[in-house]
Amino acid sequence: MSEITDEIKVREEKLRNLKEAGIEPYPYSYDLKENISDIVKKYREKSEEELEKEEIETSTAGRIIAKRIMGGASFFHITNGKDKLQLYLKKNIVGNERYKLFKTFDLGDFVGVKGKLFKTRTGELTLVVEDFKFLSKCLLPLPEKWHGLQDKELRFRQRYLDLFINPESREIFEKRFKMIREIRRFLDSRDYIEVETPMMQPIPGGAIAKPFITHHNALNIDLYLRIAPELYLKRLLVGGFERVYEINRNFRNEGISSQHNPEFTMLEFYQAYSDFEDLIKLTEELFEYLINKGIASEKVNFEGNEIKLSPPFQKLDFIEAIAKYSPLSKEDILNKEKLIAHAVGLAGEDNLVPTYGKALDYVFDEYVKDNLIQPTFILNHPEEISPLSKPHRKMPGRTERFELFMAKMELANGFSELNDPDIQLQRFKEQVKDREAGDEEAHLIDYDYIKALQYGMPPAAGEGIGIDRLTMVITGTRSIKEVILFPLLKPKS
């Protein structure tokens, strides 16, 4: 991929020179006392006098990212990707030969250094190098120091460069993974247990989406990469696990956009003896928790809008939401033929399968979604678009379901779980009709799941939260590719 430039030749030459000088360019380890971040954290606030008095001797290691070479003394910066530390190298401390050697190290090389800490005239914490060890060679030239790596394609294809060149990028991912850690702690402290369920499923279920297909040779069967873990997690409720969650990948064979990656991370959790109202409360508590832990801010700026992440969040009935933001009346929306006609009129005949479910989805997305900037629970979805939710105890034709929207995105989806096997089978059969009407994504009948329900599933509520989108909101990022370490890109030939 990379052509050999003069600079690469020089770096390769330097590598050879190291070997010839008897210096191992790829040693096995370095016995460092503290990492760069610890040093910066512990000693940054100390005064020049304190440092001088305490004579703090330490050793650390990192990648060289800046060189300022002078005749008899030079300055370098090394980084661990997060923090950087200035090094001061003096000829009369390390000796002429070693000084000359260090000067040949390139930007990107790893070094281990040992010495005392002091502050320069300008007040920067600096390590006077007394001894050093070469730790690894960087053979390719690095991006530029002022602007970093700007090219989005390179940033995604060579994320490792992005991570140690662009601190903002590094921060997004640190935040993401700390958030996931806190979510685990939040659920663990509520007696949840984290489980793993199949990624490869004979019948893809639990969501409405096109799956990836793969093949198992020994069994000679096609399998589907899961589009959701839902039906397996609910089998665990049948099996006696009362509180379970899974944080893992789902795969959907659909378009790639600023909000969609073919594989994405989902938190799904199920809680026995609870209903959708309980999970609405739990969801608000989770946001509160993430704010208290310093993961999320109370307010976040997203595309110029200030989003208030601290609960409580507003609530809006699904049908009323459409009535509010569209020219349609409640009666229009509940009238199936009329709504289908309206949706088909909007979308064009070729673009919409004429089922009530598809029409509902379509008008909701068309009229409502872009208005949902502040966190909003959309409630009580119609049965036609909620094949796995329990019928609403007060509203006929509706289900006990909620979706949490913010920043024009769906972040969470939860409901009281349908545990009546007869109704569930009936709903699956209605999905089959939709499939016959041309809806390729309608749910398939999973008889094995029905069988599990026939053994009895306790009343329960479950919810899925999109981890990538949650990261986007918390970090104020517009593109899902910015929050996925290695987003899917077309391979470059």
Place this chain on the structure above:
RNA sequence: GGCCCGUUAGCUCAGCUGGUAGAGCAUCUGACUCUUAAUCAGAGGGUCGCAGGUUCGAUCCCUGCACGGGUCACCA
């Protein structure tokens, strides 16, 4: 998939109505023992995304393709 934009040195970017390319950083050589976008003096580095076309002549105009970005459609 449609439309719009981008692709020029390792990186970040200029490049006028078409006359075979420039800067900064990085690299190399030299000077410099508190620099921090270090400084000073010099040097090297390019199949202008790919393939065609128009033209005496194309980085520039046209067509196609590739990859990326944005947007719409699709997608819970």
